[in-house]
Amino acid sequence: MSDTVESVIVAIDGPSGTGKSSTSRAVAAALGLSYLDTGAQYRAITWWMISNGVDVQDPAAIATAAAKPAIVSGTDPANPTITVDGVDVTGPIRTPEVTSKVSAVSAVPEVRARITELQRSIASSAATGIVVEGRDIGTTVLPDADLKIFLTASPEARAARRSGELKGTDVAATKEALVKRDAADSSRKTSPLAKADDAVEVDTTDLTLEQVIECVVTLVEERRCATENTENTEKPAAR
Numbered sequence: 001m002s003d004t005v006e007s008v009i010v011a012i013d014g015p016s017g018t019g020k021s022s023t024s025r026a027v028a029a030a031l032g033l034s035y036l037d038t039g040a041q042y043r044a045i046t047w048w049m050i051s052n053g054v055d056v057q058d059p060a061a062i063a064t065a066a067a068k069p070a071i072v073s074g075t076d077p078a079n080p081t082i083t084v085d086g087v088d089v090t091g092p093i094r095t096p097e098v099t100s101k102v103s104a105v106s107a108v109p110e111v112r113a114r115i116t117e118l119q120r121s122i123a124s125s126a127a128t129g130i131v132v133e134g135r136d137i138g139t140t141v142l143p144d145a146d147l148k149i150f151l152t153a154s155p156e157a158r159a160a161r162r163s164g165e166l167k168g169t170d171v172a173a174t175k176e177a178l179v180k181r182d183a184a185d186s187s188r189k190t191s192p193l194a195k196a197d198d199a200v201e202v203d204t205t206d207l208t209l210e211q212v213i214e215c216v217v218t219l220v221e222e223r224r225c226a227t228e229n230t231e232n233t234e235k236p237a238a239r
């Protein structure tokens, strides 16, 4: 058996509020992997468009500006960071304004091409491996990922989770907003939100966050064992 643990790439996709960020961060921390929140990158470019007066309803204007902001993601699961042109935008990218406009910006092909390139570059330089979460990681960004997971949950469960997070918000309005965002993300032409054919689907509706984390950690460990066994079988016998 080899002493070194192989690097592993895990893609976690799914609709809004299914637990992608919480699960991915915890799994990465438990297994000593890097972590990339790709939604934060789309939020960051949206924040930049709004801050620089670009009309987010004008795809041509967004396409022209897409290469301008310098987006840098920190991949430590204990402290994920995101800056735009050197400015920490961790807080500003979570405002209701950015949330309501991000789907329009992320649908623009030039934005997706730019951010996808950035994501692939970050994933390929993660020494021990990485958990990358988003909407199109398994289908488009990292189609050769070692493990693909697609998280789901009922809209009611997702709205209740989000409302609990954003204290005092109306559950029905929260549900409507997240269903609308999922519909926009699922129906865009360029790499829509979708489950990869070879992804493992995990319905988190009736699972606690801890149960989801445990389930994904087990899936990663099983995949690592399977890969290790295949490699040992393929190696010529030592003489």
Ligand SMILES: Nc1ncnc2c1ncn2[C@@H]1O[C@H](COP(=O)(O)OP(=O)(O)OP(=O)(O)O)[C@@H](O)[C@H]1O
Residues within 6 Å of the ligand: 014, 015, 016, 017, 018, 019, 020, 021, 022, 023, 039, 161, 162, 165, 204, 207, 208, 209, 210, 212
């Ligand atoms: N299985 C679960 N049970 C209960 N609460 C959960 C579960 N999974 C996640 N949560 C909570 O739901 C909220 C949303 O989770 P999270 O941000 O991880 O979802 P997400 O899929 O990354 O959402 P988005 O795509 O909108 O960023 C958080 O407050 C999180 O703690």
Ligand SMILES: Nc1ccn([C@@H]2O[C@H](COP(=O)(O)O)[C@@H](O)[C@H]2O)c(=O)n1
Residues within 6 Å of the ligand: 016, 038, 039, 040, 042, 043, 102, 103, 104, 106, 107, 133, 134, 135, 136, 137, 181, 185
């Ligand atoms: N791979 C991805 C990830 C995200 N998006 C877009 O960003 C929005 C915000 O994502 P959150 O996970 O932070 O909620 C999301 O609604 C998508 O529009 C994407 O297109 N591809």
